[in-house]
Amino acid sequence: MALMQERPQDGTPPAQTAPAAPCLELDGLAKSFGRGRRQVRVLENVSLTVGQGEFVSLIGPSGSGKSTILHLIGGLLPPDAGAIRMEGREVTGRKGLISYMPQSAALFPWRTIEDNAVLAREVAGLPRAESLALAREWLAKVGLAGYERAYPHMLSGGMQQRAAFVRALLSPQEFLCLDEPFGALDALTRQDMQQWLLALWEANRRSVLFITHSIEEALLLSDRVYLLSGKPTRVLRELRVPFGRPRAEDVADDPRFLELKREIYEEMKREQARQETAAREAAPPAGRFGFRR
Amino acid sequence: MKKRQLAASLWPPLAALALLAILWQLAVSLFGIASWILPSPGRIAQEAVSGFTRMQEHAGSTIRLTLLGFSVGSCTGIAVACLLHVIPGAKRALYPLLIVSQNIPMIALAPLLMIWFGFGLLPKVIVITLVCFFPVVIATLDGFLQADPVMRSYMNMIGATRIQIFRKLEWPGALPSLFSGLKISGTYSVMGAVIAEWLGSEKGIGVYMLLARSSFRTDRVFVAIVWIVALSLVLFGLILLLERLLIRWKPASAANKERE
Ligand SMILES: Nc1ncnc2c1ncn2[C@@H]1O[C@H](COP(=O)(O)OP(=O)(O)OP(=O)(O)O)[C@@H](O)[C@H]1O
Ligand SMILES: Nc1ncnc2c1ncn2[C@@H]1O[C@H](COP(=O)(O)OP(=O)(O)OP(=O)(O)O)[C@@H](O)[C@H]1O
Ligand SMILES: [Mg+2]
Ligand SMILES: [Mg+2]
Numbered sequence A: 001m002a003l004m005q006e007r008p009q010d011g012t013p014p015a016q017t018a019p020a021a022p023c024l025e026l027d028g029l030a031k032s033f034g035r036g037r038r039q040v041r042v043l044e045n046v047s048l049t050v051g052q053g054e055f056v057s058l059i060g061p062s063g064s065g066k067s068t069i070l071h072l073i074g075g076l077l078p079p080d081a082g083a084i085r086m087e088g089r090e091v092t093g094r095k096g097l098i099s100y101m102p103q104s105a106a107l108f109p110w111r112t113i114e115d116n117a118v119l120a121r122e123v124a125g126l127p128r129a130e131s132l133a134l135a136r137e138w139l140a141k142v143g144l145a146g147y148e149r150a151y152p153h154m155l156s157g158g159m160q161q162r163a164a165f166v167r168a169l170l171s172p173q174e175f176l177c178l179d180e181p182f183g184a185l186d187a188l189t190r191q192d193m194q195q196w197l198l199a200l201w202e203a204n205r206r207s208v209l210f211i212t213h214s215i216e217e218a219l220l221l222s223d224r225v226y227l228l229s230g231k232p233t234r235v236l237r238e239l240r241v242p243f244g245r246p247r248a249e250d251v252a253d254d255p256r257f258l259e260l261k262r263e264i265y266e267e268m269k270r271e272q273a274r275q276e277t278a279a280r281e282a283a284p285p286a287g288r289f290g291f292r293r
Numbered sequence B: 001m002k003k004r005q006l007a008a009s010l011w012p013p014l015a016a017l018a019l020l021a022i023l024w025q026l027a028v029s030l031f032g033i034a035s036w037i038l039p040s041p042g043r044i045a046q047e048a049v050s051g052f053t054r055m056q057e058h059a060g061s062t063i064r065l066t067l068l069g070f071s072v073g074s075c076t077g078i079a080v081a082c083l084l085h086v087i088p089g090a091k092r093a094l095y096p097l098l099i100v101s102q103n104i105p106m107i108a109l110a111p112l113l114m115i116w117f118g119f120g121l122l123p124k125v126i127v128i129t130l131v132c133f134f135p136v137v138i139a140t141l142d143g144f145l146q147a148d149p150v151m152r153s154y155m156n157m158i159g160a161t162r163i164q165i166f167r168k169l170e171w172p173g174a175l176p177s178l179f180s181g182l183k184i185s186g187t188y189s190v191m192g193a194v195i196a197e198w199l200g201s202e203k204g205i206g207v208y209m210l211l212a213r214s215s216f217r218t219d220r221v222f223v224a225i226v227w228i229v230a231l232s233l234v235l236f237g238l239i240l241l242l243e244r245l246l247i248r249w250k251p252a253s254a255a256n257k258e259r260e
Helices: A066-073 A113-117 A119-123 A128-141 A157-170 A187-204 A215-221 A255-282 B002-031 B041-050 B052-086 B090-101 B106-117 B121-145 B149-157 B162-198 B205-214 B218-246 B253-259
Strands: A024-033 A040-050 A055-059 A081-086 A098-101 A175-179 A208-211 A224-228 A233-240
Touching: A024 A066, A040 A055, A040 A066, A040 A081, A055 A215, A066 A175, A066 A208, A098 A157, A098 B149, A113 A119, A113 A128, A113 A157, A119 A128, A119 A157, A119 B162, A128 A157, A157 A175, A157 A187, A187 A215, A215 A255, A224 A255, A233 A255, B002 B041, B041 B052, B041 B218, B052 B090, B052 B121, B052 B162, B052 B205, B052 B218, B090 B121, B106 B121, B106 B162, B121 B162, B149 B162, B162 B205, B162 B218, B205 B218
Parallel strands: A040 A233, A055 A208, A055 A224, A098 A175, A175 A208
Antiparallel strands: A024 A040, A024 A081, A224 A233
């Protein structure tokens, strides 16, 4: 498969071969929006790593700043504090280093689906004919055969999301950042896509940072999971997923899987309760909008 | 299906027009209005038919001038919009001047242009250019600003350069807006050509109009007006056609058709 970088596979799980320089390292990132009384502290102190060829998921409450983290990694926004390193080099604010799938499909309405799928390769200056052939191949694999020449408005939300997913997969950068890639899919299609991504990833071991709201999805796909708190956001917990590779299809029925899932769920509920009490205490009657200073 | 829609959207204004013409005809004959003050529609139609060959020559000259001026004007407009958008700070510095330039009355400027550039084609083309480049500049600049911020951040994050963002995102996104500007300036440009011909020309609908007025042939003035309106409509239609050809991706196209 041409789109995945060749890497020697020695069969050992990536966690044990973790090299000195991880693929991505976030060190104490902080970010606020607005200023003065309207300031919203979104990220307080976020540190995490993604090893070479590792699949890492982020889970956190809605509005906790997961998409913002990707925007910081992509160099779209400058962090207020902290550093972003890729393979040991400081890359804070540098653009164009990641393959990225935004939370909304953001397909270009004047491009056909296949032209959308090759956009990132086009921007990187790769030859067009080769890109188009790849795009057709991969669009068919996600069930969009026959829609190559359609315009985005002719596709349903879930189909657009799959097209955006192919666009990210085809991007030439080795590090893949996916923002809720399967959020708009029905349960069955979602399961198919998860299994498909799992097989694809296990064959190629591209480094992935994966944002999801589904605890199950995170446990099914990842090597490690980071659980984020609500705003102002920290890493609540880092969790190594104890299942080997290739991951069995029925791993979701494993009692350990269910136990982990319950644990994460409880932790998230505790965090939610903590947020609510904090909000109640911090908000005097005047603080109508609940903005903290 | 499409033909039926077109017919359905055409007949109400045509019927209204016919009704108006009938009222006009009745009023003229009922009150006995002299034809040099207000000719009847019948009389105008008669003159339009009998003077058709003579008018053709004048109209040909006007059409050539219009097309030349419109092309130069809109290309200038598009180029100016692109430069203002791409060069940092240019828009802030020049946008107010552009707006001020539109408040200079053409009637005052046109004779000056003649003094500076003589009686040839150049001053006439400049007049039309001045008339039609403004709507194009404003509409195109507006279109550039309307680029979807999510797509813009996507382009930024995958490392697109400023030029790539312009070519792949801002330019295609501005096309519908650009065409709105072209439609306005297209209709203005016929009027611009007529005004330019008043500056001094041997042929053209503008010249014909001047002659007709000075000999109190009001019916001929009306014939000239009908020609101007018809030319504007044809030009508008051509621009619309070009838009349909170039912008096929529009999800709103269905809604568009209903509106027309
Ligand atoms: N440009 C901005 N200006 C102001 N506030 C912003 C901006 N971008 C994000 N925020 C705020 O940052 C917070 C986190 O936003 P973000 O989109 O990162 O959340 P998220 O974790 O991705 O949520 P979700 O799971 O719902 O997608 C939100 O409360 C939002 O209001
Ligand atoms: N304007 C259009 N032109 C052509 N095909 C269209 C158009 N709009 C929708 N379709 C087709 O109709 C089907 C249903 O689309 P719709 O958006 O209603 O799906 P949906 O059930 O909402 O899916 P999802 O759960 O992914 O949002 C899709 O296969 C799509 O390709
Ligand atoms: Mg988000
Ligand atoms: Mg839908």
